[in-house]
Every structure is written in C-alpha cells, then in structure tokens.
Amino acid sequence: AQSVTQLDSQVPVFEEAPVELRCNYSSSVSVYLFWYVQYPNQGLQLLLKYLSGSTLVKGINGFEAEFNKSQTSFHLRKPSVHISDTAEYFCAVRISGTYKYIFGTGTRLKVLA
Amino acid sequence: NAGVTQTPKFRVLKTGQSMTLLCAQDMNHEYMYWYRQDPGMGLRLIHYSVGEGTTAKGEVPDGYNVSRLKKQNFLLGLESAAPSQTSVYFCASSPRGSGYTEAFFGQGTRLTVV
Numbered sequence: 001a002q003s004v005t006q007l008d009s010q011v012p013v014f015e016e017a018p019v020e021l022r023c024n025y026s027s028s029v030s031v032y033l034f035w036y037v038q039y040p041n042q043g044l045q046l047l048l049k050y051l052s053g054s055t056l057v058k059g060i061n062g063f064e065a066e067f068n069k070s071q072t073s074f075h076l077r078k079p080s081v082h083i084s085d086t087a088e089y090f091c092a093v094r095i096s097g098t099y100k101y102i103f104g105t106g107t108r109l110k111v112l113a
Numbered sequence: 114n115a116g117v118t119q120t121p122k123f124r125v126l127k128t129g130q131s132m133t134l135l136c137a138q139d140m141n142h143e144y145m146y147w148y149r150q151d152p153g154m155g156l157r158l159i160h161y162s163v164g165e166g167t168t169a170k171g172e173v174p175d176g177y178n179v180s181r182l183k184k185q186n187f188l189l190g191l192e193s194a195a196p197s198q199t200s201v202y203f204c205a206s207s208p209r210g211s212g213y214t215e216a217f218f219g220q221g222t223r224l225t226v227v
Contacts, residue, residue: 009153032213043117043203043218044156051213090155094216099144099163099207101216105155 002027006104021076021107023091030096033074038088086111119219126194126226134189136204143209145187149200194226
C-alpha cells in the first residue's frame with residue numbers, strides 16, 4: 001500500500017529564515033509527487049510537482065523541493081520565508097496510471113515577525 | 114477561467130437534515146473527487162468518479178452518496194446529517210492519463226451540523 005508521511009504537524013519560523021518541510025512516501029509502484037499550499041479559508045493550490053528528470057524542482061513563490069529516490073523523500077524548502085507564506089502545506093503522490101492521489105496530513109507553517 | 118466551483122461555501126444543518134453539495138468543473142476532466150478535511154487528519158477521500166455515470170467509494174464513504182449524471186458535475190449528498198459530518202468538504206478534478214497532472218481543487222464548503 002502507498003502512504004505519505006509529513007512528520008511535522010506545525011513548523012514555526014521567523015521571517016527571512018530558511019525553512020524545510022519534510023515529506024516521505026512509501027510506494028511499491030511508480031508515483032508522481034506534488035506539494036500543495038492551502039491559505040486560510042481557501043482551497044488547495046499546486047506549489048510544485050516532480051514528474052521525472054532533475055531531482056530539484058522549482059515552484060511558485062520561491063519554493064523548491066528535492067526528490068530523493070533512495071530515501072523516498074520529497075522535502076520542500078525555501079531559503080527565506082515571508083509572513084505571507086503562513087499556510088498549510090500538503091505533500092501528495094499520485095499512483096501512476098490511476099485516479100488515485102494520496103495526501104499527507106499537512107504541515108502548518110507559521111511565519112513569525 | 115472558473116476551474117472547479119463548489120456550491121455553497123458555508124452551510125449549517127441540524128442533525129437529521131439533508132443537503133446536497135454541488136461541484137462543477139469546466140476543464141473537461143474525467144476524474145472527480147470529494148474529500149473531507151479535518152484537523153490533523155489531512156484530506157480523506159469520500160467518493161470519486163472516473164467518468165460520467167460512474168461513482169465509487171473512497172476511504173470514508175459512510176453517510177454520503179454521490180452522483181455524476183453529467184461529466185462536468187459531481188454531487189455529494191448527505192441524507193441524514195450527523196455532528197460527525199461537521200467538516201470542510203473539497204471537490205477536485207483531474208484529467209485521465211498516466212498521472213503526471215495535478216488535481217485541481219475547489220474553494221471548499223464549510224459544513225457545520227448542530
């Protein structure tokens with residue numbers, strides 16, 4: 001069975017500091033990897049996705065993620081966060097060739113002034 | 114470019130009442146989904162549809178029914194609402210294919226059952 005683990009439920013960080021949000025997945029079949037962001041009282045929107053090729057993926061708002069196949073991880077990073085980055089972030093996988101998406105439980109990023 | 118539109122955005126129900134949540138997408142996607150979001154539990158799939166006229170159960174289907182009579186619409190019904198169904202409901206859609214495309218989400222419906 002496939003699963004996605006986001007170990008950190010909440011991450012507080014000061015403005016302009018770097019941040020890393022961790023995501024690990026488990027799958028015996030080929031998957032595609034996604035990060036979504038959810039701002040308060042809004043739906044989920046795509047931040048970035050890994051399909052193939054370069055393991056470093058750049059997304060919107062200065063975020064990037066690195067795919068590590070041996071560690072089955074897809075951690076999200078930003079070198080300098082802003083107050084406006086305060087949101088909940090979800091890691092997800094889609095099973096190749098299927099309808100199925102599996103979401104992690106989310107990490108709430110709180111950027112402090 | 115509307116994307117995925119959910120109606121209504123907010124609703125308060127009394128225990129035992131029924132209601133239908135409407136999801137409409139204008140991207141000609143084959144797949145549509147209903148999720149519920151609860152604190153600390155992420156997104157859990159209620160029901161999904163892989164095409165017009167077909168629906169299937171997800172991981173938490175009890176107490177809900179769905180219909181997809183038209184490709185662009187996916188309805189979620191609660192026949193007899195319970196307080197445990199208080200949640201934020203999200204509809205999503207995605208194209209059929211190898212899987213390299215993300216799911217597109219609506220803005221959510223915040224439902225409170227009292």
